[in-house]
Amino acid sequence: MEFSFDEKDFVSCCGSTKFAKDMVLASPFSSLEHAISVARKIWFNNVDVNGWLQAFSAHPQIGHTHAPSVASEASAQWSKGEQSTALSTATGSSLQELSEWNAQYREKFGFVFLICASGRSTNEILAELKRRYTNRPIVEFEIAAQEQMKITELRLAKLFSSREDI
Amino acid sequence: MEFSFDEKDFVSCCGSTKFAKDMVLASPFSSLEHAISVARKIWFNNVDVNGWLQAFSAHPQIGHTHAPSVASEASAQWSKGEQSTALSTATGSSLQELSEWNAQYREKFGFVFLICASGRSTNEILAELKRRYTNRPIVEFEIAAQEQMKITELRLAKLFSSREDI
Numbered sequence: 001m002e003f004s005f006d007e008k009d010f011v012s013c014c015g016s017t018k019f020a021k022d023m024v025l026a027s028p029f030s031s032l033e034h035a036i037s038v039a040r041k042i043w044f045n046n047v048d049v050n051g052w053l054q055a056f057s058a059h060p061q062i063g064h065t066h067a068p069s070v071a072s073e074a075s076a077q078w079s080k081g082e083q084s085t086a087l088s089t090a091t092g093s094s095l096q097e098l099s100e101w102n103a104q105y106r107e108k109f110g111f112v113f114l115i116c117a118s119g120r121s122t123n124e125i126l127a128e129l130k131r132r133y134t135n136r137p138i139v140e141f142e143i144a145a146q147e148q149m150k151i152t153e154l155r156l157a158k159l160f161s162s163r164e165d166i
Numbered sequence: 167m168e169f170s171f172d173e174k175d176f177v178s179c180c181g182s183t184k185f186a187k188d189m190v191l192a193s194p195f196s197s198l199e200h201a202i203s204v205a206r207k208i209w210f211n212n213v214d215v216n217g218w219l220q221a222f223s224a225h226p227q228i229g230h231t232h233a234p235s236v237a238s239e240a241s242a243q244w245s246k247g248e249q250s251t252a253l254s255t256a257t258g259s260s261l262q263e264l265s266e267w268n269a270q271y272r273e274k275f276g277f278v279f280l281i282c283a284s285g286r287s288t289n290e291i292l293a294e295l296k297r298r299y300t301n302r303p304i305v306e307f308e309i310a311a312q313e314q315m316k317i318t319e320l321r322l323a324k325l326f327s328s329r330e331d332i
Contacts, residue, residue, distance in 0.1 A: 048276035048303045049215065110214035137214045138311065142304055 002028035003035065003163060012074040013155035014148060015058025016051040019043060032160040036153050043149055052145050056111040062086070062125060063098045078155055082117045089121040098122060101129050108133065109140055116150035168194035169201065169329060178240040179321035180314065181224025182217040185209055198326040202319050209315055218311050222277040225317075228252070228291060229264045244321055248283045255287040264288060267295050274299065275306055282316035 004027045010020035022042045029035040047055070060079055063086070080087075090098075105113040113129050120128075132140055170193045176186035188208045195201040213221070226245055229252070246253075256264075271279040279295050286294075298306055 044304075045302055048274065049219070049307050050276040052303075053215070108214065110216040136211055138210075138218075138308055141215050145304065 002030060003032075003160060004028040005159060005163075008072060009074075009159055011058075012072045012078070013159060014039075014043065014055050014152040015075070016043075016047050016055040018047050018051045019055065022046055032157055035156055035160070039152055039156060040149060043145070043152065049141075052141070052148070053111060055148055056114055056144060059112055059114060061099070061102050061106075061112055062115060062117060062129075063090070063095055063102065063122070075155075078158065082151065082154065085119050086117050086122045086125055089123070091122075094122045094126065098126050098129070101126065101133070105129060105133055109137055109144075111141075111144065114144040114147045114151075116147050116154070118154060168196060169198075169326060170194040171325060171329075174238060175240075175325055177224075178238045178244070179325060180205075180209065180221050180318040181241070182209075182213050182221040184213050184217045185221065188212055198323055201322055201326065205318055205322060206315060209311070209318065215307075218307070218314070219277060221314055222280055222310060225278055225280060227265075227268045227272075227278055228281060228283060228295075229256070229261050229268070229288070241321075244324065248317065248320065251285050252283050252288045252291055255289070257288075260288045260292065264292050264295070267292065267299070271295060271299055275303055275310075277307075277310065280310040280313045280317075282313050282320070284320060 005023075007020045007024050010023040011017070014020070019039075019042055023035075023039060026038045026042070029038065058075060060076070062083065102113055113132075115125055115128060117125060132143060135143065171189075173186045173190050176189040177183070180186070185205075185208055189201075189205060192204045192208070195204065224241060226242070228249065268279055279298075281291055281294060283291060298309060301309065
């Protein structure tokens with residue numbers, strides 16, 4: 001079986017234009033595992049630092065579902081799903097604290113706090129944000145890129161499973 | 167003795183606005199060594215990745231003396247001086263090759279090839295460019311930042327020695 005998707009589908013997985021274009025060029029994929037392995041290579045070797053920043057900017061602030069530059073409706077829906085544990089465990093005051101720390105994080109690093117939120121509670125996310133806040137900018141930049149890759153893998157899996165349903 | 171400079175002077179050493187502002191805030195300095203130690207801390211801990219890209223964009227392509235966003239006349243003059251060995255050892259064909267590799271480098275990484283050129287011949291610079299070209303973008307990003315710091319240190323030394331002449 002062979003799987004092909006268009007650029008818009010890949011942009012929903014990861015908001016870097018270069019990533020999406022290179023994924024189209026590398027299509028078709030024989031399996032999800034094949035696509036993930038190619039995606040990792042493209043993300044870490046081909047996409048430059050501007051592309052990483054572009055992808056980060058496609059994410060909403062954690063605790064929110066709207067990004068300043070949402071890549072697509074699918075991306076916004078997935079983001080909501082990934083944060084479902086966090087949103088269901090949130091209280092008014094923990095959301096307020098998260099929002100304040102998010103602002104501080106963005107002020108220090110120049111991009112949104114990125115974390116693969118799937119299955120994580122608001123308190124876990126907040127603890128991780130505080131821990132990572134002490135990092136040097138370049139260290140945090142690479143951690144954010146690794147988190148983006150985890151999110152991309154989960155979304156590629158959703159993309160493939162939507163195809164298998166047909 | 168105490169040394170103070172204004173934001174414009176520090177921007178000539180390193181084209182990040184955040185760097186220059188934080189250096190002014192940390193002034194006065196008791197010595198060049200004191201200023202360099204503070205500058206390292208600011209550059210690697212306070213300046214975010216957008217600030218690194220801003221500083222890189224203030225440099226001319228190696229082999230040239232004009233940057234797309236030259237921070238100042240002093241910066242352009244210093245750049246010329248730092249490249250004097252390279253320029254005096256360059257031949258037409260080596261400059262042509264350097265120019266082509268520079269373009270390839272910029273295409274891959276999204277910023278100009280940065281190297282502390284002082285005392286280095288065109289051939290040495292070209293060999294280094296080819297070697298570094300194979301790096302992953304994030305690895306190369308950090309190397310470029312280290313080269314920027316070496317350039318900043320040399321320029322801070324020039325700034326301080328100009329003050330000592332008075």
